[in-house]
Amino acid sequence: MIDEVDSLYDYDVVRRLREPTMLTVHVSEPVLVLGSSQSTAVLSSSTLPPLRRRRGGGGVVLLQPDDLWVDWWIPADDPRYRADLREASALVGGWWRQVLLEAGVSSVEIYQGPAEVPTSLAAACFAGRGPGEVFVGARKAVGLTQWRVREGCFVSTVLPAHSMAGLVDWLGDPSDDLRSALDHCVVGEWDLEPDELIEALQKVSSPVHQRQLFLLA
Numbered sequence: 001m002i003d004e005v006d007s008l009y010d011y012d013v014v015r016r017l018r019e020p021t022m023l024t025v026h027v028s029e030p031v032l033v034l035g036s037s038q039s040t041a042v043l044s045s046s047t048l049p050p051l052r053r054r055r056g057g058g059g060v061v062l063l064q065p066d067d068l069w070v071d072w073w074i075p076a077d078d079p080r081y082r083a084d085l086r087e088a089s090a091l092v093g094g095w096w097r098q099v100l101l102e103a104g105v106s107s108v109e110i111y112q113g114p115a116e117v118p119t120s121l122a123a124a125c126f127a128g129r130g131p132g133e134v135f136v137g138a139r140k141a142v143g144l145t146q147w148r149v150r151e152g153c154f155v156s157t158v159l160p161a162h163s164m165a166g167l168v169d170w171l172g173d174p175s176d177d178l179r180s181a182l183d184h185c186v187v188g189e190w191d192l193e194p195d196e197l198i199e200a201l202q203k204v205s206s207p208v209h210q211r212q213l214f215l216l217a
Contacts, residue, residue, distance in 0.1 A: 008052040015151045022208040025069045042123045044172045056145035058125035066161035075152040089132025092155045099200040120175035127181040141185040
């Protein structure tokens with residue numbers, strides 16, 4: 001079993017950013033990302049893809065090439081900063097909702113309730129519901145997690161390009177219903193241009209400095 005896991009970001013660099021920043025991130029191959037306090041014991045002892053750990057709650061996420069992975073750093077002195085966690089999540093979820101609606105996706109809603117994750121599904125982040133997350137009908141489209149420090153808040157989001165159901169094969173003791181619970185939306189379900197979505201997200205969350213990062217696993 002893996003004892004040490006590299007961080008997904010250099011978070012010390014993130015918290016030193018003085019301007020609001022939108023980061024679009026790309027992975028070169030599938031990567032498993034554990035939640036901030038999640039034990040590696042949830043994983044199987046078989047061969048795993050590269051593994052990282054984020055600073056943000058929730059379970060493990062499978063990130064894959066072509067995912068629309070977009071994060072925002074909002075400094076504490078920015079007018080869009082929200083001291084309340086749910087309000088901050090709803091703000092970012094609202095940006096995604098607006099962009100998807102304007103792109104022609106219907107029945108887009110933001111989950112407004114508290115975190116709702118059955119114990120049997122808690123290992124996988126996309127199997128539950130959290131504040132600010134975006135749903136199309138009953139299916140999750142955009143997952144969201146948040147990390148907060150005195151300098152600001154960092155909100156991480158992803159609209160997957162591919163199914164995460166394969167994540168089940170890398171968990172040590174998945175529940176019988178986890179695979180079906182990972183029935184989420186993917187980018188290819190709609191006639192969307194990823195680059196146009198990214199541009200629209202930059203505009204709706206403006207003013208922000210935009211950066212692109214590439215995670216070479």
